[in-house]
Amino acid sequence: MRQYSPDLTPPWKKPKPVPEVPADPGLVVEEADTGFCGAVIRCEAGTVTLEDRFGKHRVFPLEPRGFLLEGRVVTLVRPSSAAPPRPTRTASGSVAVPGARARVARAGRIYVEGRHDAELVEKVWGDDLRIEGVVVEYLEGVDDLPAIVAEFAPGPDARLGVLVDHLVPGSKESRIAASVTGEHALVVGHPYIDIWEAVKPSSLGITAWPRVPRGQDWKTGVCRALGWPENTGAAWQRILGSVRSYKDLEPALLGRVEELIDFVTAGEG
Numbered sequence: 001m002r003q004y005s006p007d008l009t010p011p012w013k014k015p016k017p018v019p020e021v022p023a024d025p026g027l028v029v030e031e032a033d034t035g036f037c038g039a040v041i042r043c044e045a046g047t048v049t050l051e052d053r054f055g056k057h058r059v060f061p062l063e064p065r066g067f068l069l070e071g072r073v074v075t076l077v078r079p080s081s082a083a084p085p086r087p088t089r090t091a092s093g094s095v096a097v098p099g100a101r102a103r104v105a106r107a108g109r110i111y112v113e114g115r116h117d118a119e120l121v122e123k124v125w126g127d128d129l130r131i132e133g134v135v136v137e138y139l140e141g142v143d144d145l146p147a148i149v150a151e152f153a154p155g156p157d158a159r160l161g162v163l164v165d166h167l168v169p170g171s172k173e174s175r176i177a178a179s180v181t182g183e184h185a186l187v188v189g190h191p192y193i194d195i196w197e198a199v200k201p202s203s204l205g206i207t208a209w210p211r212v213p214r215g216q217d218w219k220t221g222v223c224r225a226l227g228w229p230e231n232t233g234a235a236w237q238r239i240l241g242s243v244r245s246y247k248d249l250e251p252a253l254l255g256r257v258e259e260l261i262d263f264v265t266a267g268e269g
Contacts, residue, residue, distance in 0.1 A: 018065055018072075022079035023048045029076065030068040031060050043078050107158035108264040110136045111148070113165050116236050117195045121163075124246055125257060132265050142176050145187070154184035161260035164189035186263045188256045193218050196239055198253040203242045 021027070023043040030037040031050070036058050038050030049059050060066065064075045110129075112118050118138040122129070129136065139145065142164055154160040162180075167173050167189020177187035192198050196219065197209050212221030219232040228235050246254055 019074050020077045021067075021069055021074045023062070023076040024079045027069075029074070031058075032066055032068055032073065034058075036060075040076075043076075045078075048076055108134065108154075108160060109152070109158075110134055110161045110163065110260050110264055112136060112138050112163045112195075113142060114138050114140055114195070116240075117163065117165070119236075119240060120195055120198070120243065120249075121257060123240065123243055124249065125261065128261065132261065134261060134264055142173055145176050146180050149180045149185055154182075156184060158184070159264045159266070160185045161264045162187040163256060163260060165195060166191065166193050186260065188259055190250075190253045190256055192250075192252070195253075196222065196236070198250050199239055199243055200248055200250060203248040204239060205242075 021029075023040045025040055025042075027040045028038065029040070029050070036050060036052065038052040038056075038058070040048055041051045041057070042049040043062075046062055047059050048062055049057055051057050062076050062078070065073050067074055067076050110121075112121060115138055118136050121136050139148065139162075142162075145162065149160060149162075152158075152160050162177075162185070164173050164177055164187060167177060167187075168191055173189060177189065181187045190198055201208050206226065210222050210225030212218045212225070219235070220230055222228075223230045223232065223235050228238070242248065
């Protein structure tokens with residue numbers, strides 16, 4: 001006798017098989033029904049937790065054909081215990097994109113005051129900046145900023161963002177910033193005398209940044225007060241080496257850098 005399958009569904013009505021993808025930490029997917037997009041942060045029996053770019057968490061069931069990966073329908077499955085861990089965050093706290101290529105540089109730029117500022121921004125936000133195609137340059141001070149902005153000629157497709165040290169009301173820096181900020185140029189700053197102070201003291205193993213008397217070179221005074229050799233270059237390498245992620249930086253700096261990245265990248269598609 002002939003053997004018949006108990007499944008009487010016509011072949012043309014059967015859904016095509018879709019690939020099964022392990023829900024490894026850091027994998028970015030979109031939930032098919034709601035459109036919620038986020039990175040996998042946890043996968044438990046029957047559920048997966050996603051985190052979007054704003055830090056919002058949502059839990060979804062591991063149902064067949066329940067997610068989109070790069071626009072294709074997939075079925076998420078629990079990863080094997082032997083699966084190698086994947087980086088889930090960049091140093092800035094953003095969702096990591098393993099294997100992502102650097103974007104061609106935008107016309108827009110971010111300027112910072114000096115070399116130390118540029119090195120710190122690169123260490124924490126470097127991965128984000130390369131994906132967005134944002135180049136960071138440094139000014140060596142803000143006195144010439146109006147001329148630099150005029151020469152750059154910022155516009156809709158070439159926005160300019162500037163990060164200034166010690167931007168407090170009534171300061172020289174605040175007056176210069178106000179004179180050049182416009183629709184396509186944004187100057188923001190942090191309240192610290194120097195970018196060194198934007199590193200949390202606890203990350204360096206000190207209780208607080210020393211108070212340096214007025215009229216004394218601030219960096220040299222810091223080295224003296226902390227008992228470090230009076231070599232500001234070596235001191236900076238010591239400070240920079242203590243920074244592993246955004247958690248080692250003060251919020252007053254974090255918010256300003258993120259603001260500049262958003263501003264510059266809003267100018268181009």
